Amino acid sequence: MIKLGIVYDNLLSPTFAGGGFVHSFEVVTRLKKDFDIIYFPSSKVLRWDKDKVKEKVKELERQGIKVSQDFYSLLDKVKEKPSLFNSEKLSKTFASAYDVSNIDFLYEPDHTSFDIFYLGGKLKKFGLAIHEPLFYNNSFEYLKRLMKFYGINPYTGKGFYTRFLYNLLFSKRIHLRLLKKYKPTFIASVSKGSLEISGINGEVIYPGNAFDPELLKYRGKGKEDYVVFWSRLNQDKGIRELPDILKIINSTKRTKLVLMGKFFDKYNEKKFWKKVKKYNLDVEYLGFVERKKLYEIVSKAKLFIYPTHVDGFSLVVLEALALGTPVVAYDIPAIRTVYSDLSAVKIVKEFDIEGIAKESLKILGMKESEIIDLMNEEKLLYFLKIHSSWNNVAESVKKILLKYIQQTNY
Structure with missing residues (x-):
């Protein structure tokens, strides 16, 4: 051997x-x-x-x-x-x-x-x-x-x-x-x-x-009217832009964000909450969440907004798709080369917060049945099978x- x-x-x-x-x-x-x-x-x-x-x-x-x-x-x-x-x-x-x-x-x-x-x-x-x-x-x-x-x-x-x-x-x-x-x-x-x-x-x-195939069991159990973000809460993952994106979304449709993870440092945490207050955003912060609860929350969200700047593959995007939730992200190489063929991942030019808000509003304006259809496209199901x-x-x-x-x- x-x-x-x-x-x-x-x-x-x-x-x-x-x-x-x-x-x-x-x-x-x-x-x-x-x-x-x-x-x-x-x-x-x-x-x-x-x-x-x-x-x-x-x-x-x-x-x-x-x-x-x-x-x-x-x-x-x-x-x-x-x-x-x-x-x-x-x-x-x-x-x-x-x-x-x-x-x-x-x-x-x-x-x-x-x-x-x-x-x-x-x-x-x-x-x-x-x-x-x-x-x-x-x-x-x-x-x-x-x-x-x-x-x-x-x-x-x-x-x-x-x-x-x-x-x-x-x-x-x-x-x-x-x-x-x-x-x-x-x-x-x-x-x-x-x-x-x-x-x-x-x-x-x-x-x-x-991803753990157990995640697939959470798909198709209903959507609720909120968007989600979970990852390391630092500038690499776009935490600084997130309130600005939500501000633009809220000018058309009032939207709640469920936020999970740990802030990388006090300075960025302070700046984030200052913007949340200034823009009058609806943010529910849960910190670190036990995996089963996290899966339930992500699976019921209408959208995962992920303005990341640094990634090599992005397991969180893969998990969101497995859980039946569409994603909007920047066109950094890792996201583009892994996920660009999937209709459930909308990719916009990096730093284009208006573009990411626009794509988010398109998904938020969908009926639940339309989101279910999007998350059950043949190409996505094959992608999930390979990655499960x-x-x-x-x-x-x-x-x-x-x-x-x-x-x-x-």
């Missing part, structure tokens, strides 16, 4: 680590049927309490994922915690300590650290998957966009310039150097959009993600891996 080394950190995260983690866990636990998996935790695990990490290691091994024996001595030996200034150093330390001589191929299912390059450089046979852009290749265009949606936080001193400099001087600069020095056998992405933004060629994992099983995602990853493993063996 082919020995596949998995390089990653978040399988050992003591808390929920986002959509990339879900993808990685679901895929890796399925790949173990076809590969002899050896897990090489990356240096970012040093962020967490070592005792908790060791507990997660035992839990993972009980699930049949073997962890490299070299990791235990590394965990006790290295005392530093990862930071912007020592991340490369720690990646090199981990790479030098791991023995990969008996591994056939290395793979990182969700690129989060530089370790895959240094470890893969030893083996010269490795691939990685990205869930968001590796970096923003067009720096000038990225800066223009950041200035529009990211702004400046006067309390922290951080703003569009810190995000821009991070990309230009850290992420882009280092990745371009590593890509040249340790060229991956392949790069894959959960959407074509992330490859576009990074300016790199690669494989597209299709389907790139999946992690087996399909794992099979797509498996095909990519086998394609390149076979090539490297010649």
